[in-house]
Amino acid sequence: MIRRALKSVLPAAAAVLALLPVTAGAAAASTVAAHPVAAVAAPHPDRTHHYLTGRVATQRGRLNVRSGPGTRYRIVGHRDARRLISVSCKSHGSRVHGNRLWYRLPDHRGYVSAHYVRTGRYVPWC
Structure with a gap:
């Protein structure tokens, strides 16, 4: 039961953490904690366009x-x-x-x- 829960929760948590910017400060971390959906909708750093x-x-x-x-x-x-x-x-x-x-x-x-x-x-x- 615990293994099954870890297998489903850990990839989701890793995906959310991968979307967070590395240099985020404490203010950004508190915003993400209050609004977890915003972290999922944020663009991935590798997808930024440099013209x-x-x-x-x-x-x-x-x-x-x-x-x-x-x-x-x-x-x-x-x-x-x-x-x-x-x-x-x-x-x-x-x-x-x-x-x-x-x-x-x-x-x-x-x-x-x-x-x-x-x-x-x-x-x-x-």
Whole structure:
């Protein structure tokens, strides 16, 4: 009976503890004790998104933001010349001046051609 109870309670307790941040202070611990459901709903630390920034490399005009990775997708917005933008990942799409890479903007807000964006760092694949 006790073994059966431990087998069901220990994995659940380990799952709740795994979701708690390591650097949580006493205030956070008291909040979690008062509201155990909040600890389960908290995002996992490994799932945080770190977006890279790049600069729009076109000197004049605006850079089109498209709904997909290609010039045949509809335009959903613009980014001004020489502005900093955030990118989340890269994917293949239609060619723009020989470059097939497209950067996806965070939160699925669209795609921009990598030909017109300089990141200076590695951008992961989508």
